[in-house]
Amino acid sequence: xxxxxxxxxxxxxxxxxxxxxxxxxxxxxxxxxxxxxxxxxxxxxxxxxxxxxxxxxxxxxxxxxxxxxxxxxxxxxxxxxxxxxxxxxxxxxxxxxxxxxxxxxxxxxxxx
Amino acid sequence: xxxxxxxxxxxxxxxxxxxxxxxxxxxxxxxxxxxxxxxxxxxxxxxxxxxxxxxxxxxxxxxxxxxxxxxxxxxxxxxxxxxxxxxxxxxxxxxxxxxxxxxxxxxxxxxxxx
Numbered sequence: 271x272x273x274x275x276x277x278x279x280x281x282x283x284x285x286x287x288x289x290x291x292x293x294x295x296x297x298x299x300x301x302x303x304x305x306x307x308x309x310x311x312x313x314x315x316x317x318x319x320x321x322x323x324x325x326x327x328x329x330x331x332x333x334x335x336x337x338x339x340x341x342x343x344x345x346x347x348x349x350x351x352x353x354x355x356x357x358x359x360x361x362x363x364x365x366x367x368x369x370x371x372x373x374x375x376x377x378x379x380x381x382x
Numbered sequence: 383x384x385x386x387x388x389x390x391x392x393x394x395x396x397x398x399x400x401x402x403x404x405x406x407x408x409x410x411x412x413x414x415x416x417x418x419x420x421x422x423x424x425x426x427x428x429x430x431x432x433x434x435x436x437x438x439x440x441x442x443x444x445x446x447x448x449x450x451x452x453x454x455x456x457x458x459x460x461x462x463x464x465x466x467x468x469x470x471x472x473x474x475x476x477x478x479x480x481x482x483x484x485x486x487x488x489x490x491x492x493x494x495x496x
Contacts, residue, residue: 359424
């Protein structure tokens with residue numbers, strides 16, 4: 271069964287600190303992996319998208335990595351800000367499909 | 383922001399009544415999706431469309447129907463709302479499907495069935 275699992279479920283860090291969120295997937299055949307940020311009460315917004323051949327992608331203070339062999343991805347947030355408080359969702363797509371498979375997300379809280 | 387608008391943004395309805403949610407896009411994207419988001423679950427696909435009048439079921443389609451008579455509009459209908467359909471509903475659009483380009487999401491519709 272195609273699944274996407276994220277850890278931790280929730281995380282609290284102090285402003286200015288770094289953190290890393292994890293995503294493991296079993297989707298096969300694999301096409302691409304995306305990380306989304308979802309603020310409370312809003313729709314998800316894309317941070318990064320990586321295909322099979324890419325193993326890292328950055329978007330400002332967000333850096334995503336992908337290991338297609340172990341089917342793992344991580345999202346690293348550098349120098350966190352209060353505005354980083356949100357849910358971060360890992361989304362995987364299989365080849366030749368119109369569908370996205372969503373993880374349940376990691377809820378990040380950044381404290382002053 | 384991508385041109386995608388959901389309406390209404392909030393709705394409270396009674397059990398057994400029909401409800402229609404609208405997703406409107408100005409991007410001329412081919413693919414449109416309806417998802418529901420509930421605590422403890424990732425976004426779950428209800429229905430999707432890959433062109434005008436071309437739709438297919440997702441993993442949680444029971445109790446829902448959709449229609450797409452124009453490229454820009456994708457309607458989700460709950461024929462007879464139940465309390466289990468209380469959720470936040472998101473519409474998404476994509477130019478070339480999940481294996482291709484970016485997917486953009488609407489702001490969501492919070493539906494409460496009492």
